[in-house]
Amino acid sequence: MTLPAPFRRFTSFFHQDIDIAYKSPEALVDEALRDFTPQERQALKHYMKELTDGRYDEMQLREIWLKSRAEVLPFWGDEGNCTEFLKYLRELVEKDVPPET
Template sequence: MKLPDVFQQLTIFFHQDLDPEYDTPEELVHNALYSYSPAERQALKDYMKELTDGRYDETQLREIWLKSKAEVLPFWGDEGSCVEFLKYLRKLVEQDVPPEK
């Protein structure tokens, strides 16, 4: 499965130096979306909806995340939930509101 470029552009922000670079997840998502066109934002929202609408299970979503450009896993081991993380990420993408400082 080839992942959409708009998703890859977002996941590249999840790299090993993530913690000191952004104070909040909202800040990371807002910065990632800064260069997206309105059409790209909509394509990302549509893909995030597809990922979280129930058609993929936890194992499949983890495989998708591992195929992305992300260098870190924002969920850990069996106790972490990729499903819940992607739902949270979807919410941030849909809101796309600059974080408060």
């Protein structure tokens, strides 16, 4: 599975110094989307919706996250929940990305 470029670029902001670089998840999303074109923002929003619309189970979402450019995991072993984490990120992205006209 090839992950969309906007998603790979977005997940690259989830690096080992995330807690030092960003004071909140909202700040991370704002920074990540700052240089995205409107088309890249829409593509990211659409892919985030696809990831969280129920077509993928928890294990599939974990595999997708592991294939991304993220260095930080929203889960550890059986703990944590990648599904809920991606839903939360989708909500933050949707706040920053205007509806399509």
